[in-house]
Amino acid sequence: MIRIASLLILSVFITLVGQAQPFGKLLPKMPGMVSYTMRDSFGKDVPGTLDKVKAWGITDIEFSSLFGKTATELRALLDERGMHCSSYGVSYDAIDQKPDSILQNAKALGVKFIRIGSIPHKSAATLEMMQKAAEVFNRFGKQAHDKGFMFCYHNHGFEFQPYENGTLFDYLVKQTNPDYVGYEMDVTWTFLPGQDPAALLTKYPKRFRLIHLKDVAKDVEHSDKGGMPNEKSVVLGTGQIDWPAVLKAARKSSIEHFYIEDESKAVEQQVPKSLAYLKSL
Known part of the structure; x- marks a missing residue:
């Protein structure tokens, strides 16, 4: 009887440990995915693509497009599959010119976050560009907040132009209301312009709410252009990013959702490997 009781206690202990640590040590929760990762597949077959993503164990998706469906x-x-959309990606012009439509879709999707992927630009970032963006972000952020959402801006690289004792990204953060405006770090578009993603997370621990986990091939040179050939988007842990440092900093920040973003054309081979790498950390 004592042996049986001991085995039962051990079984319960193992179960509880498994529940507390279901994925990995540095990233305890299974990450989500950005819909852009499966953009080609979603464009052809939304239900089938959701099934593929669910088969990897991923249930949290940030949709940057509705792919021909209504919200x-x-x-x-998503509901049919036990999946959910936690963040809805839209355009700068949409939050500026048709906020009501965006807020209606966000409500229908059941998201907490609404984000945009970049500020329209045809040149390097300027102070005037950031001043206008701050005004748009604060206005829409207040509208979103009043409806129960949090607005986030996803950096795209060009924002890191030098300004005073920092960068124009620093200016944007300081000019936006933390109650209404959060940020989504794209790790690659932070690293390639010459920034340290872990250090930036540490600098603004309460401002970043979302993060894109994307790695870049070792032969890609630094640039603030926010773009690279698809094949240079590589399996996490095989590129230039120091993921342990990034994840340790992220764990101490206000980030709620971690999304894998793979821009390659080999996502169905690369994503499982990226998941295995994250789980091993």
């Missing part, structure tokens, strides 16, 4: 239709497909 209500997409929500139903």
Whole structure:
């Protein structure tokens, strides 16, 4: 009887440990995915693509497109599979010019976050560009906050132009209301312009709420252009990013959702490897 009781206690202990540590040590929770990772597949077959993603164990998706569905239709497909959309990606012009439509879709999707991927630009970032963006972000951020959402801006590289004792990204952070405006770090578009992603997370621990986990091939040179050939988006842990440092800093920040973003054309081979790498850390 004592042996049986001991085995039962051990079984319960192992179960509890497994529940507390279901994925990995540095990233305890299974990461989500940016829909852009599976953009080609989603464009052809939304239900089938959701099934592929779910088979990897991923249930949290940031949708940057509705892929021909209404927000209500997409929500139903997610609900049927026990999946959810935590962040809805839209355009700068959309939050500036048609906020009501965006807020309606966000409600239908059941998201907490609404984000945009970049500020329209045809040149390097300027102070005037950031001043205008700060005004748009604060205005829409207040509208989103009043409806129960959090607005986030996803950096795209060009924002790191030098300004005073920092960069124009620093200026943007300081000029936006933390109650209404958060940030989504794209690790690659932070690293390639010459910034240290872990240090930036540490500098603004309460401002970053979301993060894109994307690695870059070792032969890619530093640039603030926010773009690279698809094949240079590589399996996490095989490129230039110091992921242990980034994840340790992220764990101490206000980031709620971690999303894998793979821009390559080999995502179905690379994503499982990236998941295995994250789990091993």
